[in-house]
Amino acid sequence: MHVILIAGGWSDEREVSLSGARQIRTALEDLGHEVIFFDPAEDFKNLLPKAKQADFAFINLHGTPGEDGLIQAVLDKANCPYQGTGAAASYLALNKAAAKEVFEARGIRTPEWQLITPPQGTEAPLELNLPVFVKPDKGGSSLGMSLVEKNEDFPAALAKVFAMCQSALVEEYIPGVELTCGILDGAPLPLIMIRPKDGASFFDYENKYAEDGAEEICPAPVSEAITAAIQAQMIVAHHALGLNGYSRGDFILTEEGNAYLLEINTLPGMTPTSLLPRAAGAIGMSFKELIAKLIEVGLRDKAE
Structure with a gap:
C-alpha cells in the first residue's frame, strides 16, 4: 500500500x-x-x-x-x-476535564479535579486540598505539569500552564503506584507498573523518554483481581469516550487497592521506550506486528 x-x-x-x-x-x-x-x-x-x-x-x-x-x-x-480514533472522540479524550466528566458519569473512579481558565487568572482560588497536580488540560508527556504542595506555589504553576496557551487542570494528588493499561482492537493488554527513578516526584518528561528514566515492569506485579478490575475499567472508559482501534489509560493504584483513572491517550507513543509497544511485546507481538495490526483494524473500521 x-x-x-x-x-x-x-x-x-x-x-x-x-x-x-x-x-x-x-x-x-x-x-x-x-x-x-x-x-x-x-x-x-x-x-x-x-x-x-x-x-x-x-x-x-x-x-x-x-x-x-x-x-x-x-x-x-x-x-x-x-489507525485509531476519529475526530470527535479524539478531541473529547484530549480534553482531560471533559473526559473526566464522562468517566464520572459512567461511575469510573478519577481524582477530584478543578478546571481553571486563563480569564480566571493565576489568582483563582484553589478548591482542592493540597497537594495537587497542575497540568495543561490538553496535552501529554507531562509537559507543563507541576506538583504543588504549598499555597504560595499555586499561582506560578497556573502561570506555567497559561504560558502554554492552555487552561489548567488541577487534580487531587492520589498517593500510590502508577499503572498503565492499553487497549488493542477492543481487548486489554497486560498492565505496566511505572516506578520513577530516584529523586523524581512523578512520571515526568525525562522519566518517560530518557534511556535511564523510569523503571517499567510488564506485566505489572499486582494481583490477578486488580489486573482484571483495571482492565475492565479501561474497556468501559475506552467505549465511553467512543474510541476506536487502540488507546492507553494511566491509573494510580492506592495501598487500599483502589484504582483511579487519570487520562486516556488516543495516539500512544511509539518510541523505543514507549509503553503500548512494550505491553504488546508482553503478549508476543513484535513492533512490526503491532503496526500491521493497527493498519488491519484501521482499514476494517473504515469499511464498516
Whole structure:
C-alpha cells in the first residue's frame, strides 16, 4: 500500500513524535509498504491532496494537531483510512476535564479535579486540598505539569500552564503506584507498573523518554483481581469516550487497592521506550506486528 506517515507537527511534543516516526517508518517498509513522510508543520496545506492519493495514513502526532482530531477530520474528507480514533472522540479524550466528566458519569473512579481558565487568572482560588497536580488540560508527556504542595506555589504553576496557551487542570494528588493499561482492537493488554527513578516526584518528561528514566515492569506485579478490575475499567472508559482501534489509560493504584483513572491517550507513543509497544511485546507481538495490526483494524473500521 501507499502509506502516508504523518508526524512532527507543532506541539511541544514534536520531537517525541519524530522519534517514534523513525521506528514506524522502518516497520512499514519492512511490511512492504511504500511510505511517504508528511509533517503538517511544514506543508499543512497539502495534507488533503496527498491524503487523497494514499491508501492509508499512519498518524504519529501528539498534542495539537493530532490528538485533537484535526488531522483525522481532514483525512475523513479525503476518504483516507487511518489507525485509531476519529475526530470527535479524539478531541473529547484530549480534553482531560471533559473526559473526566464522562468517566464520572459512567461511575469510573478519577481524582477530584478543578478546571481553571486563563480569564480566571493565576489568582483563582484553589478548591482542592493540597497537594495537587497542575497540568495543561490538553496535552501529554507531562509537559507543563507541576506538583504543588504549598499555597504560595499555586499561582506560578497556573502561570506555567497559561504560558502554554492552555487552561489548567488541577487534580487531587492520589498517593500510590502508577499503572498503565492499553487497549488493542477492543481487548486489554497486560498492565505496566511505572516506578520513577530516584529523586523524581512523578512520571515526568525525562522519566518517560530518557534511556535511564523510569523503571517499567510488564506485566505489572499486582494481583490477578486488580489486573482484571483495571482492565475492565479501561474497556468501559475506552467505549465511553467512543474510541476506536487502540488507546492507553494511566491509573494510580492506592495501598487500599483502589484504582483511579487519570487520562486516556488516543495516539500512544511509539518510541523505543514507549509503553503500548512494550505491553504488546508482553503478549508476543513484535513492533512490526503491532503496526500491521493497527493498519488491519484501521482499514476494517473504515469499511464498516
